[in-house]
Amino acid sequence: MNLFDGKRPLYQKLAERLSNDIQQGVYAVGSLLPTEAEFCAQFNVSRQTVREAIRQLTEIGLVSRHQGVGTRVERSRLEEGYVQRLGHLPDLFQYVKDTQRKVLRTADVVASKAKVPLPGDPKLKWRVIEGLRFRENEQKPIAWTEIYVHPAYATVTGAKDRDRYPIYSLIERRYGIKAQTVQQEIAGVAIEPAVAGLLRVPAGSVGLSVQRQYVSTNDEIFEVTLSIHPADRYRYRMQLELDYSPGRGVPRGESDLG
Amino acid sequence: MNLFDGKRPLYQKLAERLSNDIQQGVYAVGSLLPTEAEFCAQFNVSRQTVREAIRQLTEIGLVSRHQGVGTRVERSRLEEGYVQRLGHLPDLFQYVKDTQRKVLRTADVVASKAKVPLPGDPKLKWRVIEGLRFRENEQKPIAWTEIYVHPAYATVTGAKDRDRYPIYSLIERRYGIKAQTVQQEIAGVAIEPAVAGLLRVPAGSVGLSVQRQYVSTNDEIFEVTLSIHPADRYRYRMQLELDYSPGRGVPRGESDLG
DNA sequence: GATGTCATGTTGTACGAACAAGTTCTGTCT
DNA sequence: AGACAGAACTTGTTCGTACAACATGACATC
Structure with a gap:
């Protein structure tokens, strides 16, 4: 040889x-x-x-x-795969850096009454922060959002810099809970009248709904967010690169017809 | 020391x-x-x-x-970040494995007349394959799709196993062109009448639009796809994990208000 | 049969030497 | 000043030696 x-x-x-x-x-x-x-x-x-x-x-x-x-x-061949990399979670909110947030309401909501599925006891009261997102110097919101915080960490919603940093970031800082996994689901929706009013679009117009669950290293969902965007003001873009990462598990994106 | x-x-x-x-x-x-x-x-x-x-x-x-x-x-510290991993591109089509495809039409279309932006000369004729996607044993389509193939690789659309493998896969096999990058854009849309009819939903109903560009290692876009899904039949799910990958570039997902 | 000890086998760490290959610097010539 | 050649420098490759640390097998003892 x-x-x-x-x-x-x-x-x-x-x-x-x-x-x-x-x-x-x-x-x-x-x-x-x-x-x-x-x-x-x-x-x-x-x-x-x-x-x-x-x-x-x-x-x-x-x-x-x-x-x-x-x-x-350990294995007989490499598996190539595609990977989307984000630097930090703010990159997941693709508008955070160039937009402003306006908080409309902070309240406690029973899980069973929330606009998004919340894990655990349906009687548990989660802290919700409802708000809008605007681009700089624009009048029309690009997003209506609700952030649901698990009651164990709800105190961060009262923090002074609540509006300057993402909630999950405040939770990490105060409780040392880090989002090991973020589950995200994107869907098309007809915007319901109350939200449509806030977004200044006709009721029933087309929107993009983005739900996120922040899962800690203990598999605990500590934050859930919902954002609704008028379709003509926001699209979700992502880029995947070919990668040859070695044998790490390859989580499947999965569809669900709801 | x-x-x-x-x-x-x-x-x-x-x-x-x-x-x-x-x-x-x-x-x-x-x-x-x-x-x-x-x-x-x-x-x-x-x-x-x-x-x-x-x-x-x-x-x-x-x-x-x-x-x-x-x-x-090169850098003074490591940066942790979030990453979505997919095994193979079919995983990007989160329904491919459990669905069937029905080709409606194969034609040549001038780039300027396409339903999606196509790169390069607007007079270039791309090969388009229009079709529907069904779940097993279901009558209602979950997706209407158009696949645009760059004319240089259009011969794969005539291949015998065209309907058994993804087009980009056939292109790779025949021409050795591999998708180094996949650009994807997701948006909410009102489904136009012609497509709505094929999807058996009322014209104007809410849908999710997914556009993809397949970019080769030479930065050449060789395939572009568009799929339209009725909102009540499909949601896009993804999972991001915290990762400590070393200093590879961190592509940004970006928003665009169209 | 179960347990303990020792020998053997295999990979891991650390040292050294020599030469190759690529880059940068220096000196010389035009 | 610019071009070129050679020397010096720096990392890359390949060889070798010695010992440590861990795992496995063989054997003895209870």
């Missing part, structure tokens, strides 16, 4: 060779690869070269290594 | 030390770190140890390395 073609480093060629062998089933998923010493002998290269080649395979998730055990094949 | 605490490898302690120094501004972003030889002398460790420590910093994106130049500080 000749690895030398003078163009690429040995360890890279070896990594490729091993990757191909794994993909073709020479080494079954779950099985142990030959040891470093065996590869050194087989390919007549140094241990360092073998180690670097295998390290690259671990980096992409094909194999795993344990001291005293050996190198185990 | 004592790196030995007997618990963790030297290179890890050194990586941590350098990471802290970078974060505290000892080495400014954009500047070159001391050379390997200088670190070896400063910390009295081997070159291998220095290299491994710095390799770990490159892995998380804090620094970059160029032969003959040195090690440059």
Whole structure:
């Protein structure tokens, strides 16, 4: 077996060779690869070269290594996938930075009466902040919003800087609860009369509804938001990039016909 | 400077030390770190140890390395962010696997006459495939779709298995063109009469419009799709997870008021 | 059969040496 | 001043050595 073609480093060629062998089933998923010493002998290269080649395979998730055990094949091929990256959660609100918020009302609402499904006890009272969002120097709102805060964290709604920072951010700061997951659902809606009035659009006109659930590391939903946008004032844009992230779980976006 | 605490490898302690120094501004972003030889002398460790420590910093994106130049500080701290991962593009079509497609029409359309903006020469004729999507055993369509294929790749629309695989997949197989980026835009729409009739909903009823552009590695848009869904038959769901991906660019989702 | 000890095997860490490959700097010539 | 060649510098690759740390298997004992 000749690895030398003078163009690429040995360890890279070896990594490729091993990757191909794994993909073709020479080494079954779950099985142990030959040891470093065996590869050194087989390919007549140094241990360092073998180690670097295998390290690259671990980096992409094909194999795993344990001291005293050996190198185990974890998967037979890479899975490429598409990924949307956002820097911080404000990026999820694609208008936050260039808009102003106007709070209309803060109240306690029984979960069963909320405009969005709230988890847990239907009798629980969540704190709701209702408001509008405007672009700078514009009269027509681009969003009507309701932010539902779990009662355990409702005190943040009284914070002085409540209107300067997102609620989830205040919750994180005060309670150390961080949104590990954000569930989002987008739908077309006919805007109901009360909200339509506030948004200055005819009742029943077309809108885009965005619901979000903020889930903590303990799988606890601590905040739920609903925003309604007039269709002619807002579209939701996203960009997905091809990525070769190693073997992390790939959550499925799922449709639901409600 | 004592790196030995007997618990963790030297290179890890050194990586941590350098990471802290970078974060505290000892080495400014954009500047070159001391050379390997200088670190070896400063910390009295081997070159291998220095290299491994710095390799770990490159892995998380804090620094970059160029032969003959040195090690440059790229950023002073890690940024956590949120990420949505999809396995494959079919996952983007959140109904593809459990639905059936019915092609209504295949034609050539001048770009200027298309229902979606198409890039390039307005006189160019794109191949369009118009169709409906049904859930298994259901009569009412959940989507009306148009797929626009750049004329350079239009032959795939005649392929035998055209209806079994996504068009972008056929393009990739035949031309080796892969979607590096997918731009997606979601909006609420009032469904126009012709489409409403096909979807068996009243004209003007609320729908969700999803437009997608498939961009190749050469920044060429080779496919554009438009799908219209009755609002009561489809919602778009997504899940974002907190991630600590290293310093890759963070594309912004952006809003547009159309 | 269950448990403990020791030997063997395998990967992990750290050191060193030598040379290759790419970049930057310096000196010379026009 | 600008162009070119060579030297010096810096990282990249490959080899080797030695020992540590962990896992597994073999064997002895109860």
